[in-house]
Amino acid sequence: MTRAAQRGLRFFRTPKGLMLIILVALLGVAAPNSAGDGPRLLAAGALAAAALDVMIVYGMWGEWAFPSGALLTGLFIGGLVDPFERVQVVVVIAIAAIFAKHIVRLGGSHVFNPAALGLVASSVVFGSGQSWWAALPDLGAIGVAAVAVSGWWIARRLNKLPMVATFLGAYLVLFTVTAIAGSPDQVSEVFRSPDLQAALFFAFFMLTDPPTSPVRYRDQAIYGALVAAGSYAVFMQFGVVYFLLAGLLAGNAVEAGRRTVARRRRRTRSARARERLEANAHGAEAARAA
């Protein structure tokens, strides 16, 4: 086996590679049932994102790198956007998402989930819709099972199950309490297709994005609950179709802030430890001299 083939095989065993395989499989199942131009938009989004990412990475580092993250971003955009959207708009969303990924950064990592940022921005700017056809809303219970099983497996591989569990728990509790409290008509759709499949797909595949989500279990739980609360607030206040993605962006921003604070604290702690060591060394030297 050649070295390139071995590298390729190794990539498909990584979480990102596995995510790519699962996403392509789900989209493969969804495509025949997709109305409109779903597959064409998918290809346009993935190609535009990947091509731009390759160029940016080469321009910045002088290296050719396989654009796995950008491909995922493009697939998410193509799989979530309204299948009747114009191809040009999808290409613009993909380009904006990749630019945002490389520009909006804190501590060496991008702040926002690129696909979520691109889709929310396009909804606001172009009024473009979303269908979440990649979440298999047309396949009923089979679709729910396919998304849940594959999503559970990948979330377990990413070690992000606490985040998924707290998100889904908090999300459903908030909407259930609202229904019990007297507004069942306002939230009934959340418990049904296609919103149910969208929430599952979102929880397993988008919320768990490693660069923008926390690692420690406690932080994961807080993050999951926070995104659920943000999504709920956007849904109740504005009722827009991108409420889940808006909640995710809010969570991304808070997580970036938390990481920045933690990094500063770590730096301050190490600086103090260094000062103490130096002071001890000076003291020892002075004592020796005396």
Place this chain on the structure above:
Amino acid sequence: MSKPRHFSGRLAALSSAAILAVYAVGYTVTEDAAQSAESGPAPTPTPRASADPTTSPTSTARGTSPAQTPTVTVQRATSTATPGASSGSYRDGTYVGFGTGRHGSIEATVTVEGGKITAVQISQCLTRYPCSRIGALPGQVVSRQSAQVDYVSGATDSSRSFIQAVTNALASAN
């Protein structure tokens, strides 16, 4: 105590059971609301005798998720005529009506000149989905001189809200 490398199986099972239980409660509590939303706010379009007879019912969307996987095909609204509202003669003026559905509300502004509907506008789109999908419906109201327009497959709820909004506006013009 060492930190578990993975979310333990027991905790995962407990979490899943809790999530399913909450979902079941939420689903049950919203069952009636979902059913009444599904049946819709009983649109009462005002068909005109000269409504375009060449528009025949066409196939519906492959997808089953309303407003999510739309197709360009349309199906004829099958509402019943409202007695006394099919004359096609309205009082001149500009009328505003609201229609509300599962995915939000639509405000339609209808302009009547010389007893005929001359312009219809979706003046406010407060639905979760963009109103671009039902962008052809105002034109249909003008050409048919009636609120009896086609339901856009995949945007059934928005179509219904629009029909209801126009119907309410025309009710003031009668």
